[in-house]
Amino acid sequence: MNIYAAIEIAVFFVILLALVKPLGLYMARVYRGTPCGLNQVLLPVERLIYRLSGVRPDSEMTWQRYAVAMLLFNLIGLLAVYGIQRAQGWLPLNPQHLGPVSPDLALNTAVSFASNTNWQAYSGESTLSYLSQMLGLTVQNFLSAATGMAVLVAFIRGLTRQKVAEIGNFWVDVTRSTLYILLPLSFVLAIALVSQGVVQSFGPAVDITTVTASTDAEGKPVQTQQIPQGPAASQIAIKQLGTNGGGFFGVNSAHPLENPTPLSNFLQVLAILLIPAALCYTFGDLVGDTRQGWTLLASMLLVFVPLLALGLWAESVGNPQLADLGVDANASLQQSGGNLEGKEVRFGVGASVLWSAATTAASNGSVNAMHDSFTPLGGLVPMLLMQLGEVIFGGVGSGLYGLLIFAIVAVFIAGLMVGRTPEYLGKKIEAFEMKMAALVILIPPTIVLAGTAFAVSFDAGRAAVTNPGPHGFSQILYALSSAGNNNGSAFAGLGVNNVFYNSLLAIAMFGSRFWLIIPVLAIAGSLARKKQVPISAGTLPTHTPLFVVLLAGIVVLVGALTFVPALALGPIAEHLQLLSDSAP
């Protein structure tokens, strides 16, 4: 890795952390309903939405009603995306005259976008019309992100309220998240991206004559190329900000028209972590103790930074076997060095690895490099970050409520060690909360492990693998880890657009999203009913460096202990093979 990459990463963290407080504070005001600066413009719009849809914003919901509203809302969204894809051939804004999407792919994509996974089995430019992209995918990008944020806010209400059954109004939370937070940020980011050359048009693809001729698959010379167009910038902004990650084009943010310059790359990777990081501050502000929020953010960084460093190291060193062949992979003035296979030269190792870690830590899943081509350890980093349960930043809202569930488990174990029954922010953690927390922690690994076992046990599952040995296993494990944790990034390589994987992964994505939200809301409901225990010297402090370490430790331990055997057969075995084979 060269010095410029190091500087870029340092600047990235400085800017990210500098934005946490202002954005966090703004979001806290939005959810509190206090003036946030955009009220004059947006309040009339908000009221209009309520009037048109018949929502009574002051009528609050129990956790059950909240869950039902959330499920219905997402089900309708899911069906709409499915319908639009199937009918796109008869609908406008289809300059390429693309036919209907196949049922299994349409289902996979619909579930994928409703569940904020945004797994990409489709290739946008050759499968989806502009209408499908805009009305289907972009709208879901907003709404699935808003759903995650709404659930988080409901959970925070559970922590802060006392002796009530209601945890807020789902419609209001979704509306405010979209209108006040996601829309303005996306607007600004989309404009910035357009300035860097990201396309935003309704025109059809452009045929051009290339300067030099190349050959096609049959060896015939060709000198024309089709340059895809479309309303990309507007979708890419929310794709990054809403931790969605489903690209406008097939190769996602590695595509020159989706992510043309180092600056657009920087803005996009910043957008991935922006809201998840700032929500930590929002949380602290809403519970009345910002230290609590900073603690959670510190825990995230404590896991994220070392894993990022591992990835950077692995990719900078590159493949030891190539070094044995006399290939110089060191960074120098002439070359950026490291393992550049599958990476865009305009980004290099530093920006590619930073992206790979950010996109998998947050449940974004967009890529600017092909993870499949990373070194074994470089590929292990994104895989492990997903397997940790998407709680290190995680999805907007969903990452933080996931981490809060881990915090509940952490205080449960550690709270006992200070000689009290456990409590978090003054709420007693009892059998019901533990039961629901156990579900939240159990479901994703269950889906990942059982799904992987299922895939490796059938020919249909094995046939998709394009590499021998442990790397092939990594491909399958990665795909299931991605779908089973609502990330959506792909290891590439694996041939996933078939009935087997489209269906298996759709089930995985659906399960790990909605079966997690329900227990999370149940905990919120149960906590809202409880009294708040006042803090004393005997209370376990949850804002100390020690708690940062403890929480990070629990997250890593649960994730690592669950996946170490599987990882041993994938990236770890592959890495050790590289070392063994290259030894003289």
Add this chain to the structure above:
Amino acid sequence: MSTRTARPLFDPPIVKRAILDSLRKLNPRHQLRNPVMFTVFLGSVLTMLLFLQSLGRSGGESPWFILAISAWLWFTVLFANFAEAMAEGRGKAQADALRKSRQDVIARRLANNKLYEMVSSKDLSLGDIVVVKAGELIPLDGEVIEGVATVDESAITGESAPVIRESGGDRSAVTGGTKVLSDFLIIKCTAKPGESFLDRMISMVEGAKRQKTPNEIALDILLAAMTIVFLLACATLVSFSHYSVIAAGRGTPITLTVVVALLVCLIPTTIGGLLSAIGIAGMDRMIQANVIATSGRAVEAAGDVDVLLLDKTGTITLGNRQAVEFTPAAGVSIERLADAAQLSSLADETPEGRSIVVLAKQKYGLRGRDVEGLGGHFISFSARTRMSGVDLEGRKIRKGAVDAMENYVKESGHEFPRSLREQVDQISKVGGTPLVVADNGQALGVIYLKDIVKGGIRERFAELRRMGIKTVMITGDNPLTAASIAAEAGVDDFLAEATPEAKLNMIREYQAGGRLVAMTGDGTNDSPALAQADVAVAMNSGTQAAKEAGNMVDLDSNPTKLIEIVEIGKQLLMTRGALTTFSIANDVSKYFAIIPVAFASTYPELGRLNLMGLSSGILSAVIFNALIIVVLIPLALRGVKYRAVGAATLLRNNLIIYGLGGLLVPFVGIKVIDLILVGLHLA
């Protein structure tokens, strides 16, 4: 305090019984109660079958390896059973002793026509009235309705000094199985046979009716969830391994034996095996402290208590006030005051009176005199006159409460000096009780009686504050006096002029604020407050109503015990947390022991992860996993030591010991076991 001697941890008869019990507990129905250990149990059975199957076939895994794994899995189950049996055994030994006093006795039941009829105690019913004479056992729990007697309650309290039981007041409750030593008592039965205090105590110490406490249930869920996660990780490993063999084109898939071994090593067997022992041992520690808790829930709640309501008298101050100073009125010498004060108190047998004599001797060298010998006549205190004194050689010396004495002095035709009034006010202001002394109607001065705060109690309260517990003093004194004593003792708050209603309201208020309240009480009028408090310790000397309302009974009737009870509760919770942390942290090393070996035939490169250089990693890990349960039994039974240093420090210390320790210890332990196996040529 307790006269019962602490039983050694590994008492031979208890160990013997526990070994037998641990075999008996192999019953699958018993195992089913504990999901973690039930998983181990199934693993033991499965590996046993695998061993039998391997005997009839050649090649493959060595049957002796399978047998060794199976044997150590069985040991794991047995060790966990043993831990539970050990904890129960200590209670059972105690229960046996108690059972001896629960004999059937022939009781004298008072029939309607004022005649006795002799019935067996087990035929008595609620509300029956019995007469118990000296030398007889009291047949059932009851309320004394007539008579005063000394009763030997050593069978229950372990205290050999007899206690007085009498009708009315707060010492009217008697317990079945105790013995009347003198006089006789007429008792109304307040419990049915089989449901008496003694019965409850036996079932509590035996753990027969032990139900899982709320926190235990929550922890069980966490442990079950972890078991499922690891079950999943291990079960899917079989297909992963199959795939890897195909993909790599070499080796054999992981064997079922190794999968089971890995599973058992990963699931939290250490805490799973010791969990019930920890709970029972917590109850047992209460019993060692001579406190009977009616449920494990109460013990757990004790650890959570935020507010302690403490009665002033007996808990914070010594029972009696003591004279600490003589202050003469203007123009009176201090010697004259001391002399008069002493004379007035020589025959006064009240503790206050005696303390005046002691003060006169210590400060002014006045020796005790025989008042009767001097021809004096002692006037004892009466509620009407509110003064006492002596008539001696024509002198009338009186001492008493200020307003009573003021009247007396004025009636005698003397002035009540202004300076004296100031002194009196001064004493009242600092929380003392002034006693005015007069000689032949002339006020000589004032005696300062002071509530004496118990030695060391201030430090104790400071300790409680560090534990995050608020102390509230309950007293019948006026607010001024109460405030001064509260300040001196260092309590956080006080309730002056306390009535039962005020007490009850105070508890409710604290509870509404989310706090857990603990209190002690003995009188019937304490019952509502006891029933409301989260941890309510009734004194054994108290009334039946108080005992019914509380959820613990202190056999020593020592109100300071509350602090000890809180510590025992905290210890119980800490032990649970510490062993859970230890158990989970242990897993890291076990991966390093097992994974390199498990896939060695497919990916020999994984051998690089064999950091410990083990030659028999799987067996060593399984053996370590079994033995650590035995090693930790003493910790489970004794409990993790609680120190009042505040939650943050406590967490740090315990995380270092049990978290970091849990990470590192098994690396050493597994390596040592591996070396021993190699040394014995078993590896």
